[in-house]
Amino acid sequence: MKLLVTGGAGFIGSNFIHYWLEKYPNDKIINFDFLTYAGNLENLLDVERDKRYKFIKGDIRNKHDVEKALTGVDILVHFAAESHVDRSLYAAGDFITTNVLGTQILCEVAVKLKIKHFHYVNTDEVFGALPLGTKTKFREDMKFDPRNQYSASKASAEHFIRAYYHTHNLPMTISYCTNNFGPYQHPEKLIPLFITNLLEGKKVPMYGDGLYVRDWLYVKDHCRAIDLVLKKGIVGESYMIGAQHKEVNNLELTRKILKLLGKSDKDIEHIKDRPAHDRRYAVDWGKIAKLGWKPQYDLDHWLDKTVTWYKNNQNWWMRVKSGEYKKYYTKVYGK
Ligand SMILES: NC(=O)c1ccc[n+]([C@@H]2O[C@H](COP(=O)([O-])OP(=O)(O)OC[C@H]3O[C@@H](n4cnc5c(N)ncnc54)[C@H](O)[C@@H]3O)[C@@H](O)[C@H]2O)c1
Known part of the structure; x- marks a missing residue:
């Protein structure tokens, strides 16, 4: 094939x-x-x-x-x-x-x-x-x-x-x-952005109240x-x-990442919300389940593995975060 x-x-x-x-x-x-x-x-x-x-x-x-x-x-x-x-x-x-x-x-x-x-x-x-x-x-x-x-x-x-x-x-x-989420995700996206910011000793930018629910x-x-x-x-x-029906909001997810990296709420910086930020996503995956699929990888365990991947691959994300990405970051999140 x-x-x-x-x-x-x-x-x-x-x-x-x-x-x-x-x-x-x-x-x-x-x-x-x-x-x-x-x-x-x-x-x-x-x-x-x-x-x-x-x-x-x-x-x-x-x-x-x-x-x-x-x-x-x-x-x-x-x-x-x-x-x-x-x-x-x-x-x-x-x-x-x-x-x-x-x-x-x-x-x-x-x-x-x-x-x-x-x-x-x-x-x-x-x-x-x-x-x-x-x-x-x-x-x-x-x-x-x-x-x-x-x-x-x-x-x-x-x-x-x-x-x-x-x-x-x-x-x-x-x-x-x-x-x-997982390895090789561009550090403009929430999970790798937060992990790499914390590894660089920076704060994590949290849009609005952080009560945006996703099904990772x-x-x-x-x-x-x-x-x-x-x-x-x-x-x-x-x-x-969709995932294992463990919807978490951005604040809860961020706290999981902070904990894995030995950080605290002090490392969160609340910033102005994104326009038309979708409140909640949740997926009924009953149809594909009938074909024989269900999610196998649990959020907590694989988030831990993902944090470890970014810790072990600093050269990869540091190269990605330099250059063009810096201009974009400043435009969206400010200095
Ligand atoms: N990331 C998620 O959580 C998620 C969830 C559901 C669906 N999707 C969909 O999955 C797909 C992949 O997402 P991702 O997160 O890996 O994206 P990504 O931004 O990491 O990768 C996109 C890739 O497309 C390439 N590309 C962009 N424009 C191109 C063009 N004109 N011609 C050829 N290549 C081009 C880029 O070089 C890049 O390698 C997308 O279609 C996205 O909508 C993503």
Whole structure:
């Protein structure tokens, strides 16, 4: 089997490549990535000489490059995206061109080349926000209600994928995953931002009251779920992917990280809230459970492992945090 992964140099994409090469020794995998600020080939140093793995630098918005790379591929797993909500509020243009136009180009080429399976890695954020203090959860049949430029672009892209499914029989599946954490996550995202700030002796910036509830999932569980959808998912269907129903708010999560690093509430700095900050995400993953999936990795244990990974890989994140990232950090969080 020959897979092409878009965005394989990013956080989840690189974890997926590691997962796949380990689990399926006879498969070949192409990583098609434009290496934006979020793409980092250091995430894949250990497999770069593996004969089953090939990296192609390319932009999903470039039809010619996409067609060349996809020729001879069986399965396309589409991760590539501008993925950071905070950035999307100030630079929506990149989110529209990569997330929407790039996805439409992938659909067009996938149809032309008769790709056997196109999987789109979507986010639960397309469903908007749930009220605090309720038991409601996102389900596949809920209507989209994106509330920021990132989720709006991810929702728009899905409409194009569905259009290609209906008009051109694109053999697609879709998954909506909750917030991921684990190794190789860019330190602009909450968990690695907080861990690395504390390791640098800085405070952690907490948006608003910190009572934003998320359903954190260890990245390997996400990879397992995509694997299962590729194997057993029904074409045209979508699947929610969520954690072990242990919703925690940002303040509780931060306190777990502070404790793991021997720090206290004194290391929290409350800052002005993000506009339209979604209050609560929670996922009903009953549909994918029927295919045989449930999350295996517990938050507390794997958060501890993740903290250890960032402690042991300071060179990796220090390089990522320098340069362009510094300008972005100052713009969003101030000096
Ligand atoms: N991180 C999460 O918690 C989460 C949860 C659910 C869904 N998702 C989705 O999973 C996917 C991967 O997320 P992530 O956190 O790994 O993102 P990431 O930002 O770490 O990685 C994105 C990758 O896409 C590449 N890329 C960006 N624009 C490109 C383009 N025009 N052409 C080719 N490559 C391009 C980047 O170089 C980078 O390697 C995204 O589609 C995201 O919406 C993420």
